[in-house]
Amino acid sequence: MKPKLSAQELYIHRQKKRTVQIHIARSLILLLFLVLWEAAADLGIIDSFIFSSPSRVVRCFYDMLRTERLLFHIGITLFETLASFTLVLLFTLFITTCLWLNDRISKTLEPYLVVLNSLPKSALAPLLIVWLGGNYKTIIITGMSVAIFGSILSLYTAFTETDSEKIKLVKTLGGGRKDILLRVMLPGNIPSLLSIMKVNIGLCLVGVIIGEFIAAKVGLGYLIIYGSQVFKLDWVIMSILVLCIIAMGLYQCINQAEKRYLKKI
Amino acid sequence: MEPILECKNINYSYHSMTGETPALSDINFKLNKGEFLSVVGPSGCGKSTLLSLICGLIAPESGEIIYEGTNITESSRQRFGYMLQKDHLFEWRTIRRNILLGLEIQKKLSRETGAYADKLLETYGLSAFAQKRPSELSGGMRQRAALIRTLVLKPELLLLDEPFSALDYQTRLKVSDDIGTIIRQEKKTAILVTHDLSEAISMGDKVLVLSKHPGKIKTIVPISLDKNLSPLEKRNCDEFKTYFNLIWKEFESNEAET
Ligand SMILES: Nc1ncnc2c1ncn2[C@@H]1O[C@H](COP(=O)(O)OP(=O)(O)OP(=O)(O)O)[C@@H](O)[C@H]1O
Ligand SMILES: [Mg+2]
Numbered sequence: 052m053k054p055k056l057s058a059q060e061l062y063i064h065r066q067k068k069r070t071v072q073i074h075i076a077r078s079l080i081l082l083l084f085l086v087l088w089e090a091a092a093d094l095g096i097i098d099s100f101i102f103s104s105p106s107r108v109v110r111c112f113y114d115m116l117r118t119e120r121l122l123f124h125i126g127i128t129l130f131e132t133l134a135s136f137t138l139v140l141l142f143t144l145f146i147t148t149c150l151w152l153n154d155r156i157s158k159t160l161e162p163y164l165v166v167l168n169s170l171p172k173s174a175l176a177p178l179l180i181v182w183l184g185g186n187y188k189t190i191i192i193t194g195m196s197v198a199i200f201g202s203i204l205s206l207y208t209a210f211t212e213t214d215s216e217k218i219k220l221v222k223t224l225g226g227g228r229k230d231i232l233l234r235v236m237l238p239g240n241i242p243s244l245l246s247i248m249k250v251n252i253g254l255c256l257v258g259v260i261i262g263e264f265i266a267a268k269v270g271l272g273y274l275i276i277y278g279s280q281v282f283k284l285d286w287v288i289m290s291i292l293v294l295c296i297i298a299m300g301l302y303q304c305i306n307q308a309e310k311r312y313l314k315k316i
Numbered sequence: 317m318e319p320i321l322e323c324k325n326i327n328y329s330y331h332s333m334t335g336e337t338p339a340l341s342d343i344n345f346k347l348n349k350g351e352f353l354s355v356v357g358p359s360g361c362g363k364s365t366l367l368s369l370i371c372g373l374i375a376p377e378s379g380e381i382i383y384e385g386t387n388i389t390e391s392s393r394q395r396f397g398y399m400l401q402k403d404h405l406f407e408w409r410t411i412r413r414n415i416l417l418g419l420e421i422q423k424k425l426s427r428e429t430g431a432y433a434d435k436l437l438e439t440y441g442l443s444a445f446a447q448k449r450p451s452e453l454s455g456g457m458r459q460r461a462a463l464i465r466t467l468v469l470k471p472e473l474l475l476l477d478e479p480f481s482a483l484d485y486q487t488r489l490k491v492s493d494d495i496g497t498i499i500r501q502e503k504k505t506a507i508l509v510t511h512d513l514s515e516a517i518s519m520g521d522k523v524l525v526l527s528k529h530p531g532k533i534k535t536i537v538p539i540s541l542d543k544n545l546s547p548l549e550k551r552n553c554d555e556f557k558t559y560f561n562l563i564w565k566e567f568e569s570n571e572a573e574t
Contacts, residue, residue: 220404222373224418224469225394234417238408 103288111285112293119274125293128259128270131187132301135194136255139202140248142195147206148232157207168200176261185266190259197258198251205250209243210236245309252301260294271297318385319346320505321370321473326379328365329530338530339365343379345524345536350503352496354516356563357526357534363509364401366531367475370507371398383473394422397471399479403462405450411461412437412446418469429468436464455482460491474499474506480515489548492519496547513567517559518547525566534566 056064085105091097092104099107115121150157176193183189217235226234263272271290278286326343329336339362347353355363368374370381372388381388405414415433419425437443440460445453453461459482466474479495480488496519499506510516516523517539525534539559541550550556 214404216400216402217404217406219373220400221417221421223371223393223396223398223400224421224465226421230421234421235406239406241408 101284103285107285108289108292111289115286115289124270124274125297127187128256128263128272128294129297131190131194131259131262131270132252132256132297135191135198135259136248136252136301138191139195139198139251139255142199143202143206143247146203147210148236150203150207151210151232151236152228164200164204168204172197172258173261176258176265180262180266185268187267190262190267190270193262194255194258197261198254201254202247202251205247206240206244209240209247213239241312242309245305245312249302249305249309252305253298256294256298256301320349320351320384321347322380322382323370324380324382326369326376326381328362328369328374328376330365340369341530341532343531343533345533347505347507349505351505352499352519352521353507354520354523355507355509355526356511356513356516356523356567357531358528358567359511361526361528362531363526364477366526367398367477367507367509370473371396371475373398394469395472396475397466397469397473398475399462399466399477401477401481403450403458403482405458405461407450410447410449411442411453414450415461415465415468418465422469424469433464433468436468440464456484456487459483463495472505474504476506476508478509478511481511488515493546493548500543513560513563514551514556515547517541517556517563518550523559523563525563537563537566 088102089105092099092102092107103111112121150160172193175196179193179196180189183192213236217239218231221231221235224230259270260272260275263270264276267273271294274290275287278284278290323343323345326340327338328340329338331337343366345353355366357363365374369376370388372381372390372393383392386392405411406417409417412433415437416425416430419429419433434443434446437446440463442457442461442464445457445461450458450461459479463479466476480492483491492515508516508519518541520539521543523537523539525537526532527534537559541553541555541559545553
């Protein structure tokens with residue numbers, strides 16, 4: 052006979068079942084998509100030369116690992132993305148702190164930041180490349196240019212929305228601006244910073260790919276552009292799929308960090 | 317005897333683009349060392365503003381605040397313990413680290429001060445919660461933690477803004493009795509803002525009654541109950557009722573005017 056479950060156990064049981072169901076459904080969608088794609092290509096419903104197919108993508112992946120140093124391309128794109136992400140983070144912290152320390156400067160600069168942020172950043176990329184040359188530093192800067200302005204604006208808003216009473220408390224305890232910054236502003240805004248970082252990692256990847264489109268000789272962005280020019284569409288689609296996996300992986304890293312932090316609190 | 321704290325003709329208004337809010341007008345009083353002043357007045361009459369002025373967080377528009385013979389400065393703030401109306405415990409710190417915040421800021425964190433903090437946690441029944449986050453505590457516990465955060469700095473002058481308002485009535489009686497006794501034992505000078513007339517009378521050596529809009533001193537009533545009694549015991553004195561009625565009348569006339 053089954054042992055009787057308490058209400059709490061029943062609740063947990065139901066919740067767990069729900070999560071499992073959602074995971075299964077998600078995997079099924081992916082599987083169905085791949086099967087349909089493969090079948091459509093096999094049966095000639097779509098032209099596999101243009102639309103490729105899962106099996107062609109996998110074959111292409113293995114071939115390119117050997118012949119085209121695919122891992123090197125992936126590594127370069129990953130490195131450029133992480134570098135621009137890290138730099139955006141550091142610059143955001145530094146510039147936002149400066150802005151927060153000087154109210155008048157921040158008010159003065161605000162419209163400029165807003166304009167730079169709403170500008171489509173891909174418009175800047177060609178200019179950057181002419182100015183700075185087609186090397187990996189330029190591509191890192193292109194990646195940064197996409198994320199940094201929004202990042203500063205968001206963190207600055209979070210800073211200004213910090214409870215003024217908390218600042219007052221630090222003052223009553225004899226603290227100055229340094230204490231307010233280190234003991235209220237920064238630790239208190241870590242949740243906002245984490246969600247800003249989640250947005251930034253995606254934007255940096257976008258920026259890096261734009262940069263590689265225009266100026267690079269290596270990287271996934273380069274493979275996509277080159278592949279489309281010589282009509283090796285397997286390359287293009289394979290690279291895009293690799294990009295999907297990278298984007299998801301990077302996002303998940305920060306997501307996990309955020310979860311762990313919130314749990315600790 | 318030289319007063320330790322003296323407020324001379326203080327005026328203060330809050331300014332914004334939409335207008336001026338006069339908060340305090342012509343405040344004059346003196347406080348001797350070791351004296352306990354209770355401040356009562358209707359909501360919005362400027363009690364919190366008065367404490368902020370004394371603590372030096374805001375500067376009076378006119379008038380002077382003199383502490384031990386000199387004007388209040390930023391550095392005198394370290395000698396005052398200001399307990400704000402709300403606890404403002406930081407969610408990203410444990411209770412113990414919240415309590416050590418002032419010591420960290422003033423760079424006074426050492427083995428002795430840490431041990432003193434633990435002793436206070438013990439005294440106020442929060443030892444078991446030292447490693448918990450503020451959100452895991454009840455309102456009363458949070459307020460006790462905020463009080464410890466103030467006391468652990470061993471301030472010379474205590475400024476308490478409705479420190480017991482989040483406690484239930486019984487705990488409130490007990491905690492205010494404890495704190496009243498501690499402050500008296502350690503011969504600290506203190507200013508207590510409260511809404512509770514009985515609390516004001518039982519804890520204070522003087523009761524300052526403020527009127528509304530802008531806050532003016534209505535009267536200062538010296539309380540001459542036996543100093544050796546604890547706040548709880550004072551509530552049983554015969555004179556207690558007389559004082560209560562006296563201050564209550566001041567309050568009533570206050571309401572009638574506005
Ligand atoms: N930061 C501020 N800006 C503008 N006006 C303020 C500000 N703080 C307080 N005031 C106004 O000043 C007056 C006095 O405020 P204060 O907080 O000192 O009152 P209070 O006596 O402490 O009230 P309560 O008993 O409700 O805590 C009120 O009319 C309030 O509206
Ligand atoms: Mg108040």
